Amino acid sequence: GAGVSQSPRYKVAKRGQDVALRCDPISGHVSLFWYQQALGQGPEFLTYFQNEAQLDKSGLPSDRFFAERPEGSVSTLKIQRTQKEDSAVYLCASSRWTVMNTEAFFGQGTRLTVV
Amino acid sequence: AQRVTQPEKLLSVFKGAPVELKCNYSYSGSPELFWYVQYSRQRLQLLLRHISRESIKGFTADLNKGETSFHLKKPFAQEEDSAMYYCALRPQTNAGGTSYGKLTFGQGTILTVHP
Numbered sequence: 001g002a003g004v005s006q007s008p009r010y011k012v013a014k015r016g017q018d019v020a021l022r023c024d025p026i027s028g029h030v031s032l033f034w035y036q037q038a039l040g041q042g043p044e045f046l047t048y049f050q051n052e053a054q055l056d057k058s059g060l061p062s063d064r065f066f067a068e069r070p071e072g073s074v075s076t077l078k079i080q081r082t083q084k085e086d087s088a089v090y091l092c093a094s095s096r097w098t099v100m101n102t103e104a105f106f107g108q109g110t111r112l113t114v115v
Numbered sequence: 116a117q118r119v120t121q122p123e124k125l126l127s128v129f130k131g132a133p134v135e136l137k138c139n140y141s142y143s144g145s146p147e148l149f150w151y152v153q154y155s156r157q158r159l160q161l162l163l164r165h166i167s168r169e170s171i172k173g174f175t176a177d178l179n180k181g182e183t184s185f186h187l188k189k190p191f192a193q194e195e196d197s198a199m200y201y202c203a204l205r206p207q208t209n210a211g212g213t214s215y216g217k218l219t220f221g222q223g224t225i226l227t228v229h230p
Contacts, residue, residue, distance in 0.1 A: 003158070004158075031216055033216070033217065033218075035218075035220075040124075040222070041222055041223075042119075042121075042201050042203075042220030042221050042222045042223050043159070043201075043218070043220045044220070045217050045218065045219070048216075048217060056217065091159065095216060102216065103161050104161075104216065104218065105160075106158050106159040106160065107158060108157075108158045109158070
């Protein structure tokens with residue numbers, strides 16, 4: 001594909017509902033990141049995958065957040081029992097390698113609104 | 116831990132005027148510094164990185180380790196420069212296997228260039 005693709009672009013969830021956000025990285029990209037961007041803030045790291053391995057999930061705010069990348073390509077971020085404070089834009093980024101001098105390419109994000 | 120500070124939430128200039136977007140960071144190791152830009156209704160994209168020492172769209176940024184700053188400058192602003200700008204840091208060295216490219220962002224500066 002042309003770039004990192006995220007779906008849905010917009011999601012409205014009732015408090016307590018479970019949601020699943022999808023990320024299609026650029027084909028062949030080894031590294032995949034999820035970031036959370038609250039209104040008026042910069043993106044904040046949630047979790048990192050190297051192929052199918054989740055090497056860092058230190059940024060996940062609670063055990064209601066879960067991410068997977070079972071085949072090392074598409075990734076899903078799942079939020080259980082959504083709360084109002086989960087409202088944010090969720091960004092996915094991928095990069096070709098794991099070494100330092102590689103650029104991260106971002107998707108357009110999924111805007112989650114919990115009502 | 117690393118931290119990126121962008122002291123100005125909003126910055127307005129007139130077309131043709133010089134512009135400087137400030138960025139300060141704190142990090143105990145060797146950082147890589149980046150500027151990302153997000154134009155209206157577009158995804159976050161890399162503008163420039165300090166390692167490349169290049170000028171992109173007339174913008175330059177110099178890493179000042181003494182002042183821990185990475186300010187973004189352009190001598191003559193254009194209306195099409197209006198956008199949200201984020202300064203970001205990632206560790207340059209792979210310390211303990213955890214520095215795989217995770218970015219720490221500042222809060223962002225909205226630049227408006229008036230005609």
